[in-house]
Amino acid sequence: QVQLVQSGAEVKKPGASVRVSCKASGYTFTTYAIHWVRQAPGQRLEWMGGISAVNAKTKNSQKFQDRVTFTRDTSASTAYMELRSLRSDDTAVYYCARVRVASITGGMWSYFDYWGQGSLVTVSS
Amino acid sequence: DIQMTQSPSSLSASVGDRVTITCRASQSISNSLNWYQQRQGQAPKHLIFAASTLQTGIPARFSGSGSGTEFTLTINSLQPEDFATYYCQQSSSFPVTFGGGTKVEIK
Numbered sequence: 254q255v256q257l258v259q260s261g262a263e264v265k266k267p268g269a270s271v272r273v274s275c276k277a278s279g280y281t282f283t284t285y286a287i288h289w290v291r292q293a294p295g296q297r298l299e300w301m302g303g304i305s306a307v308n309a310k311t312k313n314s315q316k317f318q319d320r321v322t323f324t325r326d327t328s329a330s331t332a333y334m335e336l337r338s339l340r341s342d343d344t345a346v347y348y349c350a351r352v353r354v355a356s357i358t359g360g361m362w363s364y365f366d367y368w369g370q371g372s373l374v375t376v377s378s
Numbered sequence: 379d380i381q382m383t384q385s386p387s388s389l390s391a392s393v394g395d396r397v398t399i400t401c402r403a404s405q406s407i408s409n410s411l412n413w414y415q416q417r418q419g420q421a422p423k424h425l426i427f428a429a430s431t432l433q434t435g436i437p438a439r440f441s442g443s444g445s446g447t448e449f450t451l452t453i454n455s456l457q458p459e460d461f462a463t464y465y466c467q468q469s470s471s472f473p474v475t476f477g478g479g480t481k482v483e484i485k
Contacts, residue, residue, distance in 0.1 A: 288474075294391060297465070297475040297476050297477065298467070298479075299413075299476070300421065300474040300475065302477070312472060314472075314473045316473075317401065348422070348426075350420055355427060355428070355431075357428060360428070361433075362409075362411040362412075362427050362428040362469060364427040364467075365396055365412075365414075365422070365467075366424050366433070368421035368422055368423075370421055
């Protein structure tokens with residue numbers, strides 16, 4: 254079965270960087286993109302961007318443009334998200350999610366069909 | 379960016395009730411609208427794509443409708459496992475954006 258397993262919780266100081274990993278199993282890794290969504294305490298889900306697993310092309314939210322990098326290691330079936338210059342308002346649960354593109358009656362629709370369990374990143378001095 | 383607004387932000391209902399959640403987009407997104415369910419402490423779970431197409435394995439008591447800027451998620455005969463927070467998400471254009479969520483609580 255499809256699984257996305259993320260790395261564990263992290264505690265970081267302001268100004269530091271964090272890298273979260275997302276290991277995929279149960280499907281051919283290079284078939285689907287992996288995107289990242291975060292959720293601050295009591296807040297809505299917030300899309301950060303993602304990476305194509307086949308060609309490493311990335312798509313970033315403007316909000317994080319200069320601070321986030323998405324990479325992947327196809328040999329390890331793992332995607333990574335690195336966020337730099339951390340601030341207290343980056344405290345959140347970070348999720349990876351697989352992007353599925355469905356084709357119905359000539360149209361195409363994308364959605365996040367499988368999600369990792371989430372990785373809590375706490376930024377505190 | 380396309381803003382997604384959900385209403386209500388929370389509601390109380392009983393097992394067996396019919397529940398309707400509304401999601402409005404700040405501009406037309408055709409039917410590029412997804413719904414997710416998030417139980418407390420868990421990752422979101424995909425329910426519906428293309429506004430009204432049920433994901434495989436999702437019970438038929440869930441249904442979605444709408445196009446353009448107004449969408450609804452309906453849960454017929456609410457079950458105990460349905461008490462959760464529901465989010466809409468537009469996939470019409472980047473950046474992908476989510477609604478603020480609707481928490482369905484037990485009355």
